[in-house]
Amino acid sequence: xxERLVYCPGCNHKVRLVVTEGHPDGQANLPEDAxxxxxxxxxxxxxGSCPVTGRPGVIMxxxxxxxxxxDEAFRVVHGECASCGLLTSLEMVDEEHAVCPLCNSTNTYxxxxxxxxxxxxxxxx
Ligand SMILES: [Zn+2]
Numbered sequence: 168x169x170e171r172l173v174y175c176p177g178c179n180h181k182v183r184l185v186v187t188e189g190h191p192d193g194q195a196n197l198p199e200d201a202x203x204x205x206x207x208x209x210x211x212x213x214x215g216s217c218p219v220t221g222r223p224g225v226i227m228x229x230x231x232x233x234x235x236x237x238d239e240a241f242r243v244v245h246g247e248c249a250s251c252g253l254l255t256s257l258e259m260v261d262e263e264h265a266v267c268p269l270c271n272s273t274n275t276y277x278x279x280x281x282x283x284x285x286x287x288x289x290x291x292x
């Protein structure tokens with residue numbers, strides 16, 4: 168995969184961009200499926216638009232989460248995926264959206280604090 172360093176005026180430093188080739192599960196490798204994914208998506212990036220790609224920041228977060236190229240970039244919250252129904256560590260893209268690492272669905276979530284200091288996500292679609 169081609170990795171490029173591009174200066175991001177939003178983050179004020181260079182970020183790593185890659186272009187994914189089509190569907191990750193190997194279905195039709197159509198060029199129009201190619202997406203620019205920023206490996207350095209951070210918490211502040213979900214607000215507004217990404218200055219590098221011009222896409223909404225939350226879209227860039229979902230792309231990175233689905234690509235699994237840098238899962239460490241995300242804070243996670245435990246919850247049940249509203250799509251596949253499994254309990255997992257949902258990757259938080261912004262204040263409302265989290266991606267399930269198992270089925271790549273985007274959940275909307277609300278964090279509920281538990282009495283023991285832990286927190287879980289209550290999800291919906
Ligand atoms: Zn899921």
